[in-house]
Amino acid sequence: MAIKKKFNPIRTPMPEQPADVRNKNFKEVALGYSREQAIEEANRCIQCKVPLCQKGCPVEIDIKSFVGHLAAGDVPSAYRVLKETNALPAVCGRVCPQETQCEGSCILGKKHEPVAIGRLERFVADTFDSDSACEMITGHTACSLPNDQVKVACIGSGPSSLTVAGYLAARGVPVTIYEALHEIGGVLVYGIPEFRLPKAVVAREVGALWAKGVTFMPNWVGGKTITIQDLIDDGFDAVFIGVGAGLPWFLNIPGENLVGVYSSNEYLTRINLGRAYDFPNYDTPAPRPRNVAVIGGGNVAMDAARTALRLGAENVYITYRRTQDEMPARLEELHHAIEEGVQLELLTSPIAINGDENSHVKSMTLQVMELGEPDASGRRRPVAVKGKTKELEVDMVILAVGTGANPVLLEATPGLNLSKSGYIDANPETGETSIPNVFAGGDIVGGSATVISAMGAGRKAAKTIAERLKVEL
């Protein structure tokens, strides 16, 4: 395998807002490659005979091919390849944990830096006008002729449902998406902040689905406004459940209901869905604390911490019970957070939140930890150092300690089998649940994971549905 002469071992850097500017605004941090930068980076790809990156991608994008087209300057062809398997490339290019997926498998990564696949995906998706997506995918000027003999409903409008809708709409199936909140996009709109995934990017992908004839029904709560039985009675041939894992966990430590203690879901929903960063122009209020502790080490913790910085907090701490190496967050997010001034309080675990006489948070007591033997996940288990605690003076605490299955729809759906941990039991091959022609995928099946895995699950279910409805291309 001959490496090209001019080969650059270092990936083309991503233009970014400087850390001391961006930590005061909500504009996107990473600005995106220029055409020249994208083509330059695409040319670092050595077009392996047996590309490993594709296996690393949960939806198996033909990465070699799309990067190849881009290297030759052909954005439309690159886009067509992306869209063949990925309904939301502009989103995935921004939020996938590429270091453990495609880029983690890239052969260049063995000795050098891997090809910046995510950045290239983003460039192609942003550059290509997604309105023409239909034509590109199907070869028709409009999508497959609408087929009024069949119809499919999705509950929830996160990436799993959007994928189902995109896949089926391209095959002419009318799809209706019922969403509990007033905006479409799931975690992409209420969870992931603007500075990482601009709302306009999600709106563009949603708009493309709308143009393909997908119907959106915001403010409809599955299990409350409408049940799955109602949908079946209304003549829907199949129902896809993509309601995510939105029930926030708390820690059951003293002081958790004090004023100033938030779940990350509440904090981020106020800011992102309610646009509370622009209060009082928008009506939803958000707290403006000075010293903030965020508990957790994942993407959600990073997002909450970086949001608090942008809203003017003087000190933002992330407390995590293991070390930096074990943090599950996307590497780029962790780096960005540290650059922006987030302080890490590693090997600590909260044991109490303490309030003042008005029941407002004034500090948090942390148990100091050390790493012990590896646990089932292979990570070294944090164990308490006996008698060693410390106090952190904070006026706000955000819990980003995970989420579980929200029972609202599940309780209203008799016959739907659940796993021990309360998620939906679905056939891993087809996505079908214990109720015939009712499918499920995304975080409500496996617990919270990634955008791309939710899309992978949506794709699998959509394929099964398309086969059953005999509309598979």
Place this chain on the structure above:
Amino acid sequence: MSNKILQKKALIPGQTSLLVIDAPQIAKKAKPGNFVILRIHDKGERVPLTIADTDPEAGTITIVYLVVGKSSALLETLKEGEIILDVCGPLGKPTHIEKCGTVICVGGGTGIAAMHHIAKGHHKAGNHVVAIVGARSKDLLLFCDELGGFCPELLIATDDGSSGHKGFVTDVLRDRLEKDKDVTEVVAIGPVPMMEAVAKVTKPFGVRTVVSLNSIMVDGVGMCGACRCNVGGETRFACVDGPEFDGHKVDFNELRMRLAQYKNQENESMDLFRREHGN
């Protein structure tokens, strides 16, 4: 669902209005105790309001609100024929209603409207419903005609004595409980101090007491925990586990403090609104 305001009635001019809204799917599904979440404009917050009545045939729901801040003031600016941007529901667990004998329904202020729907439910289930309503004065009483229409007993208390007993609903309630040992349940909806006082009164009688908690909500479907309350030492989400809970187990102090957490921002918002609307 058009979310169109089909009828608007000022119950207490400038303070409390009733809206009949076109929302057939919600009307079909709603039961006493359920609430909806509204958004009034595209920069608006999500506002929870109890469903005070439904007409499934006509496809309408009724809400009654008290103007307390910017969002309710904005709602008050809407006229008949106008559309409410977002209406989501029915949310929350419905009231547990079964045939059980005598039920006392206590309502205070705007809470009388919400209580009315529950009282109606108990009446339809065949229970003997005693309604006790209270307000500062006679002109602030709501739904007395409606309640009088189906409740065999309607007892009134006003702070100034302009109607019924002069004093609090709790006085009337204690009196009623002392006279009749067969009351199976008391339901109380109204301001937090009223519900707390009702729970205190019923405790020695050992009567099951249900209160409806109006904690601050964001999504209203169990995804944020903003509405969490302490009930019997356990954290519960008012929007999905409630809003009704055992009044003898609720930590009312915590509820009060959590309800006041945005006071400063709420005032800022309201001041801005007043300036923009020139009053």
